Amino acid sequence: MARYGMALDYKSCINCKACESACKEENGILLGADKHRIWVGVPEMEGIFPNLSIGSSSYAPSQCQQCDNAPCQEVCPTNATYYDDNGVVRVNPEQCILCTYCMQACPYDARYIDDRTMTVDKCNFCSDTRLINGETTTACQATCPTKVRIFGDLDDPNSEISQVLRDREHYSLKTHLGTKPKLYYLT
Amino acid sequence: MKTEISRRRFLQGSAALTVVAVSGAATALIEKEEHDKVASFGLRKTQWSDKLTEVPTLCEMCVNKCAAIARVEDGVITKLNPNPLFPKSRNMLCARGNAGIQALEDPDRLKYPLIRVGKRGEGKFKRVTWDEAYEHIKNKMVKILDEEKDNRSTIGYCAGEGMAEHTYVSFMQDKIGSSNFVNHATICLTTTIAGYTLTLGGYGQADLENAEYVIMAGANRAEAIVTPDTMDMFKRTKGRGAKLVVIDPRFTNTASHADKWLPIEVGTDLAFVLALTHVAISEGLYNKKFTQENMSDFEAYKKHILDKNYTPEWAEKITGIKANEIREVARDFMAHAPRSIYYQGRRTAWSFQDFQVRRAQAIFTAMGGGVDKKGGILFGKKLELGKHEIPSPSYFNAEPRIEKDKAAVVGTSGSWIAWRNTIIDGTAPYPVRAFFAYKQNPMLSVPNTSKTRQMLEKMDLVVVIDTMPSDTVMMADVVLPESHYLEREDPVKTFGGSEPSIALRKKVVDAKYDTKPVIEMMRELGEKLAKPLFEISKKYDEELQELIEDAQDEGGEEKVYKQEGYDLAEGYKHSQETINHHMVTSVYGEEAWKTLREKGIFYPDMDKYFKKKSVNTYQYYPEHKKSYSVIKGELDVEPYHDTCVDTKEIGVLKKEFRTATSKIACALYNLEKKKGVDAMPTWREELYTPTPQGRFRFITGRHGQFTQSGTSNNALLLDLMDENYLWINKRVAQEKGINFGDNIEVKSSIGAIQIKAYPTEKIGPNVVFFIHGFGAESSELTLAHHKGANDNMIIEDHYEKSFGSAAMHETIVDIRRV
Numbered sequence A: 001m002a003r004y005g006m007a008l009d010y011k012s013c014i015n016c017k018a019c020e021s022a023c024k025e026e027n028g029i030l031l032g033a034d035k036h037r038i039w040v041g042v043p044e045m046e047g048i049f050p051n052l053s054i055g056s057s058s059y060a061p062s063q064c065q066q067c068d069n070a071p072c073q074e075v076c077p078t079n080a081t082y083y084d085d086n087g088v089v090r091v092n093p094e095q096c097i098l099c100t101y102c103m104q105a106c107p108y109d110a111r112y113i114d115d116r117t118m119t120v121d122k123c124n125f126c127s128d129t130r131l132i133n134g135e136t137t138t139a140c141q142a143t144c145p146t147k148v149r150i151f152g153d154l155d156d157p158n159s160e161i162s163q164v165l166r167d168r169e170h171y172s173l174k175t176h177l178g179t180k181p182k183l184y185y186l187t
Numbered sequence B: 001m002k003t004e005i006s007r008r009r010f011l012q013g014s015a016a017l018t019v020v021a022v023s024g025a026a027t028a029l030i031e032k033e034e035h036d037k038v039a040s041f042g043l044r045k046t047q048w049s050d051k052l053t054e055v056p057t058l059c060e061m062c063v064n065k066c067a068a069i070a071r072v073e074d075g076v077i078t079k080l081n082p083n084p085l086f087p088k089s090r091n092m093l094c095a096r097g098n099a100g101i102q103a104l105e106d107p108d109r110l111k112y113p114l115i116r117v118g119k120r121g122e123g124k125f126k127r128v129t130w131d132e133a134y135e136h137i138k139n140k141m142v143k144i145l146d147e148e149k150d151n152r153s154t155i156g157y158c159a160g161e162g163m164a165e166h167t168y169v170s171f172m173q174d175k176i177g178s179s180n181f182v183n184h185a186t187i188c189l190t191t192t193i194a195g196y197t198l199t200l201g202g203y204g205q206a207d208l209e210n211a212e213y214v215i216m217a218g219a220n221r222a223e224a225i226v227t228p229d230t231m232d233m234f235k236r237t238k239g240r241g242a243k244l245v246v247i248d249p250r251f252t253n254t255a256s257h258a259d260k261w262l263p264i265e266v267g268t269d270l271a272f273v274l275a276l277t278h279v280a281i282s283e284g285l286y287n288k289k290f291t292q293e294n295m296s297d298f299e300a301y302k303k304h305i306l307d308k309n310y311t312p313e314w315a316e317k318i319t320g321i322k323a324n325e326i327r328e329v330a331r332d333f334m335a336h337a338p339r340s341i342y343y344q345g346r347r348t349a350w351s352f353q354d355f356q357v358r359r360a361q362a363i364f365t366a367m368g369g370g371v372d373k374k375g376g377i378l379f380g381k382k383l384e385l386g387k388h389e390i391p392s393p394s395y396f397n398a399e400p401r402i403e404k405d406k407a408a409v410v411g412t413s414g415s416w417i418a419w420r421n422t423i424i425d426g427t428a429p430y431p432v433r434a435f436f437a438y439k440q441n442p443m444l445s446v447p448n449t450s451k452t453r454q455m456l457e458k459m460d461l462v463v464v465i466d467t468m469p470s471d472t473v474m475m476a477d478v479v480l481p482e483s484h485y486l487e488r489e490d491p492v493k494t495f496g497g498s499e500p501s502i503a504l505r506k507k508v509v510d511a512k513y514d515t516k517p518v519i520e521m522m523r524e525l526g527e528k529l530a531k532p533l534f535e536i537s538k539k540y541d542e543e544l545q546e547l548i549e550d551a552q553d554e555g556g557e558e559k560v561y562k563q564e565g566y567d568l569a570e571g572y573k574h575s576q577e578t579i580n581h582h583m584v585t586s587v588y589g590e591e592a593w594k595t596l597r598e599k600g601i602f603y604p605d606m607d608k609y610f611k612k613k614s615v616n617t618y619q620y621y622p623e624h625k626k627s628y629s630v631i632k633g634e635l636d637v638e639p640y641h642d643t644c645v646d647t648k649e650i651g652v653l654k655k656e657f658r659t660a661t662s663k664i665a666c667a668l669y670n671l672e673k674k675k676g677v678d679a680m681p682t683w684r685e686e687l688y689t690p691t692p693q694g695r696f697r698f699i700t701g702r703h704g705q706f707t708q709s710g711t712s713n714n715a716l717l718l719d720l721m722d723e724n725y726l727w728i729n730k731r732v733a734q735e736k737g738i739n740f741g742d743n744i745e746v747k748s749s750i751g752a753i754q755i756k757a758y759p760t761e762k763i764g765p766n767v768v769f770f771i772h773g774f775g776a777e778s779s780e781l782t783l784a785h786h787k788g789a790n791d792n793m794i795i796e797d798h799y800e801k802s803f804g805s806a807a808m809h810e811t812i813v814d815i816r817r818v
Helices: A018-027 A071-075 A101-105 A139-143 A160-167 B034-038 B100-105 B130-147 B165-176 B190-200 B229-234 B269-282 B288-294 B298-308 B312-319 B323-336 B354-367 B416-424 B449-458 B518-540 B542-550 B556-563 B576-599 B647-657 B669-675 B715-720 B730-735
Strands: A004-008 A038-041 A060-063 A081-083 A089-091 A112-114 A119-121 A149-153 A183-186 B052-058 B067-073 B076-082 B114-116 B125-127 B155-159 B181-183 B213-217 B243-247 B260-262 B340-342 B434-438 B461-466 B478-481 B493-495 B501-503 B696-701 B725-729 B743-747 B752-760 B767-771 B811-817
Touching (some): A018 A038, A018 A139, A018 B076, A018 B715, A071 A081, A071 A101, A139 A149, A139 B076, A149 A160, B076 B100, B114 B130, B130 B155, B155 B416, B165 B181, B165 B518, B190 B647, B243 B323, B269 B298, B269 B354, B288 B354, B312 B323, B323 B340, B416 B449, B518 B542, B647 B669, B725 B730, B730 B752
Parallel strands (some): A004 A183, B155 B434, B213 B243, B243 B260
Antiparallel strands (some): A004 A149, A038 A060, A081 A089, A112 A119
């Protein structure tokens, strides 16, 4: 039993999409532009050539925020979306009826339809591909060239993620919605 | 920070890639057997079966050779993960590294040897056995060499960078005996290698882990990934230890990490560097002790810079960069020196003045003292490997290369453009009648595609070795399919630098198709060619005739054949594994070999030094064991620790032109005297053409998810970006009524292409850009076929006259919406 979360040193992101590729290979994600579990947000560039705002061009690596209070879980009529023992928000394909309420409810736009399994799928921190087999990292963290991601157990005070969150300033996305995300952006 | 989490798939449009089994959509010109079509594009979820094994190997999706661990389940690779043990790749695999599985599983791969049956370029082939393919090559070569009276140089050949490149080149160069070799260097990094080597004594390694101030000009390390530079740099930008100044006409992903981005007029970098130098000299900011002790002719250089009046105000008019910005950069650079680097760059085939740009950069870095010092440009150490000697015959009738006089210095790897043009313009002193290509796709990679086509059409024999049916494969007479990098063992490789190591590309899975590694091809082709070609030499080679006569009493012909290396298969007879075993154990012993095979990486004391520091970071060497400063006394270093350049060639270059080999050379008087190349970096107005009003300068570049044209058919990578787009300034686009996705014709003096528009403020009003590698014509590439545009259809075939390196950014284009 753990409570998994992820800290993102987003300033190191170079938008190389290694994470997205590794995720797809690891989890056998269906190809197609909108079929993905993780992505890198690219904000619109501010300014006019040659006076561009470098600060506006930071990349925003993102994915399911693994909320402690997940709206997608709350609205799921069949309990296909559930919390597993490690606090990871998971989807049971057997129970999913493709009603897409979860897609509407998620404020982070983190769910997509997998046409093969007929499931509204999402990131599950590689629970069924890596963690279950004793790996301690997600595919995206392992592969990242500039090491943006730190994955670990938030309940373990000695874990690196716990230490980093104690030592460094960070924020989470749309916290005002009360979702209690477990993704932390380090500043 | 304002965080916009946008799921808009930027630059990918809404067109989702259709990923289906290979259908009849592409006309199958290569006769395919039905079962081939069963294979399909797509990803496979890890199953973690009981039969799981993990095999260390090295990636070949680009030139970096990052260490990977392949997860193999029931003989199938389900995931490639980074191997944390390799200092160079620092525990990472990029998008392309992850997509290696898709390259392996690509249903379009070349699966067996082919011989052309239709007209050349028509793409009609028949499947043949390996022996039939070799027999065909033999018959053609015997005829050609007989007619050319054993002038071996009538066989031209090219190679792309790769771990097996040397195996192929040694066969063509040393065994077949041709001088007409061209490789990627002159369409890539010749000018920067030559510039840094002739100035500092070596190209070196920028210590981006410790530098405090870095100028990256044109180099785009966030997208054109180089290991370990990319990882070291971007963990420390944005106020976290290293200041980064990006000089680039485009706002790249690298620029988004910059403290300062200065868009420059294309082709004016030399003026910028000279002005920085002027500031450092006139304000006395340089390292006086270092320049005095380590640099030759520095006083002459100072005088040169001041006499020429290369002031920031002068440079502003040329470069478009404000004089005060130039002053600030020069002052900041010197304030942080010696931990300041003017980054060397790699693909520096831009303009006519590229060599002098790199010379000026190297000298400017040295003026701060950042050479052979932590945080500067390092030379490091290299772990020697045992030798694998290949005896080579000398052919009396083999002529020197055809384009040797087309540039001041044409090395053994030639000048691609000059060489090709010499063949088609009729100025060659003798005909080049056969052409071999290994792992290079000149139809897409060399400026002016139609001239490359003309060159290939002139040949009596075209042989192409590759894994994919590229546009160049389509022009072949004989196609020899190479095994994929995950299906073969390659020559063991040593990686120098501050943290040196040895790495091995081990075979992960058995070859899926009737393909072979290069060493086997060379062995079998050698066996086929040796005797017939020896007969031709006997007929025409007077020296050989004499040798045989002299040896009459002691075995005669048979003895000469053996002793002089005419057995062409010799040197390729052992398996790669056997050769690697010898190269490692002869220096480091059996234990090292065992470690290398089990872990993929070896260096002395790895077991003691290697430590996990955190979930993401590792120690390879303790700080005091890193090779930061290696020069004791005189500056004379290993030429280059990289795979892209022939160290022998660089050795010759240094010997011939570095007047004071023990010091950093501000002036190369020998080069000026012998070859007419400016001894000191000098701005040449006549070599620069400003972009005319209302027209555009075309520039090309690399991308983080694609490696030239080599990855253009990769399903996973195309899922990230499905084609290339034309960057055009937003306001200019607006004036012309061009919107995102509109089809645009881009026309130069040599051709026109069509491509979709991407209006953006990230590029200036007089420049347009799209990435290289797209626009394949080959109908056998199901996903790449006619996707995006091929830049070399419009890039004019200019080359600079010092080293014959392509000048890819000297093309002016016009655009219109179609």
